[in-house]
Amino acid sequence: MAKITALIENTGQVLTCARDAADLVGAQKNVVVAISGDTIAAIGTPAEIAAAHDLSGAKRVNAMGGMVMPGFVDCHTHLVFHKSRVEEYAQKVIGRTSAEIKAMGIPTGITATARMMREATKEQLADSAAERLQHMLAFGTTTVESKSGYGLNTATEIKMLEVNQILAKRQPIEVVSTFLGAHEFPDDKPRDEYIAEILNEMIPEVGRRKLAEFNDVYCDDGYYTVAESRTILEKGLEHGLKIKIHTDAYSHIGGSTLAAELRAVSADHMNYTDPAEYALLRDAGVVCVVMPALDFSVGHDRPFDARAMLDAGVTLALATDMCPGCWLESMPFVVQLACRLYKFSPAEAIRAGTLHAAMALDRGDRLGSLEVGKQADIAIFPYERFEDMAYRLGRGRARKVLKSGEVVFDAGTA
Numbered sequence: 001m002a003k004i005t006a007l008i009e010n011t012g013q014v015l016t017c018a019r020d021a022a023d024l025v026g027a028q029k030n031v032v033v034a035i036s037g038d039t040i041a042a043i044g045t046p047a048e049i050a051a052a053h054d055l056s057g058a059k060r061v062n063a064m065g066g067m068v069m070p071g072f073v074d075c076h077t078h079l080v081f082h083k084s085r086v087e088e089y090a091q092k093v094i095g096r097t098s099a100e101i102k103a104m105g106i107p108t109g110i111t112a113t114a115r116m117m118r119e120a121t122k123e124q125l126a127d128s129a130a131e132r133l134q135h136m137l138a139f140g141t142t143t144v145e146s147k148s149g150y151g152l153n154t155a156t157e158i159k160m161l162e163v164n165q166i167l168a169k170r171q172p173i174e175v176v177s178t179f180l181g182a183h184e185f186p187d188d189k190p191r192d193e194y195i196a197e198i199l200n201e202m203i204p205e206v207g208r209r210k211l212a213e214f215n216d217v218y219c220d221d222g223y224y225t226v227a228e229s230r231t232i233l234e235k236g237l238e239h240g241l242k243i244k245i246h247t248d249a250y251s252h253i254g255g256s257t258l259a260a261e262l263r264a265v266s267a268d269h270m271n272y273t274d275p276a277e278y279a280l281l282r283d284a285g286v287v288c289v290v291m292p293a294l295d296f297s298v299g300h301d302r303p304f305d306a307r308a309m310l311d312a313g314v315t316l317a318l319a320t321d322m323c324p325g326c327w328l329e330s331m332p333f334v335v336q337l338a339c340r341l342y343k344f345s346p347a348e349a350i351r352a353g354t355l356h357a358a359m360a361l362d363r364g365d366r367l368g369s370l371e372v373g374k375q376a377d378i379a380i381f382p383y384e385r386f387e388d389m390a391y392r393l394g395r396g397r398a399r400k401v402l403k404s405g406e407v408v409f410d411a412g413t414a
């Protein structure tokens, strides 16, 4: 009989988000969640659990009638950066173009962040990212992917990945590290020279020191070509780095087809993806990560077509895309945008932010659903039913959050 270390009781709805859930979220009532160490031991009625388990040493976690669900997995972020680009944003919202804003002397875009990044210390970067992670935790997020890509030289890219290591140790959220040297081109060296630096210096060091789990490229018009992306992604594979790709955000140059061919773990953005590619992505098992808040934040003129992708059977995951151009810590807000602007059902959106997002980080077997044997990463929200998460706009703070079976956030009586 497993020794139960924690018991979540007085629950309202419990969502398992289990792989085989017919309603996609596995909504149940009148059940409790029993945890043994860092693992889910059982889900059942209070009587069933009491009959089959030793509850004598279990810490009681009172859900206060709230909704219990897997912690969110935020599977695409640029969490580590220095300062902000608030001046650029304040001009963009009134309709000024990047060129007009630059002419006003305000630095814009990835290269602006890259310049700020070079002067920052690891401690400064870790402090500001940790503050954002605190907010993410309060919104029920228990795992966050964090990309490099504002270095655009070897030393600064490595510095960003070292900050991911610091963050993983000093706060409860699991941080998944992704190398994104191919995010942009630096303005201080020729294109070919920078690509050679990625291939010959950055990737070998990242692989040798195990500084990242994934290798990502920005494959789009004006960024990396399909051929360049393929070379960089294949080089990463040789060094043990799994494949992610940013593509089809602002053009259609073939990045999704490349993702299917290389069996990428995920392909992210998908605004310009050709419907003919949906079946390729689905059949190759590529999870497509879509980010409603990024489109919202930049005022994208071509939103991705989530409904068509869902109807084609593509596995969609949701993420914040937290970055200086889209400052968002809340996955519940992503669920709200996904439902209202992109025709996700509330159940589809919650599953996309939990199980499917875990799959986008190659963690579908360990995270993203409440099932016996999986890690006890759990968020409790003050909702009567799961649709409330989509309906109550601007809300989204969790009541309690557990990471690996421990309560790591508690909003008190909220």
Ligand SMILES: [Zn+2]
Residues within 6 Å of the ligand: 076, 077, 078, 246, 321
């Ligand atoms: Zn991104």
